[in-house]
Amino acid sequence: MTYEVALNVLADPTRREVFERLRGGPRPVHAIAAGMPVSRPAVSQHLKVLKDAGLVEERSEGVRRIYALRREGLAELRDWLDSFWDDALLAFKIEAERTHRQTKGRIDE
Amino acid sequence: MTYEVALNVLADPTRREVFERLRGGPRPVHAIAAGMPVSRPAVSQHLKVLKDAGLVEERSEGVRRIYALRREGLAELRDWLDSFWDDALLAFKIEAERTHRQTKGRIDE
């Protein structure tokens, strides 16, 4: 259900960069934004989107907002990808059975 | 490198739908487009994008273009996702070592 959200959210390059910068551990916004080609508010907006998608979590520490990776947010996307490999076998089985019975079963149209 | 492309390509809902419709096996364009909320040319355009991304392959059969899933196209994206779980362990190790040495090592700023 939400793998669609994760896909959409991670499709953006700079948002993905924000996400990747959290690999090394939790960081405050200004640290994430440092050295990025976009403004700090832009990073803030991306973090909001990432958070809403469950890909990131936030805690306050004084005036700082510390953002951290939420790997569970990637789980559904991962499962979705895996499902393609699963039904590769399934499709093969069905196809095999179909071919065995007759040569008429048109998949077309 | 191309996981970025896959991410971007699969982010679109209708394009993802096109992709999913190929799960059941190879199909001609008109079969894929049948019952979709968008026009047939739209589907054609999506198929082109999917093909360029290596997520789909095409063969001609008379006047028909038969499109089929290319699961290998998902491999890099899968690996990228996996890498997050890998370095979860790595980060934990580093964090553990850091904490052991001192309590000063600020990750901030």
Next chain:
DNA sequence: CAGTTTGGTAAGTATTGGCTTACAGTAAGT
């Protein structure tokens, strides 16, 4: 308390990209 750091939000802009209609081309059927 004044000034600085940190960061979220608003408003407005501009680019990206997905959609449609129209057209062209190729193969199959009659």
Next chain:
DNA sequence: ACTTACTGTAAGCCAATACTTACCAAACTG
């Protein structure tokens, strides 16, 4: 040969969205 089925491409339109600047609020610092 004429028609029909199938599909890709072009041109143009429109909506989504990523970015900017400006602003405001809250918490440290001196």
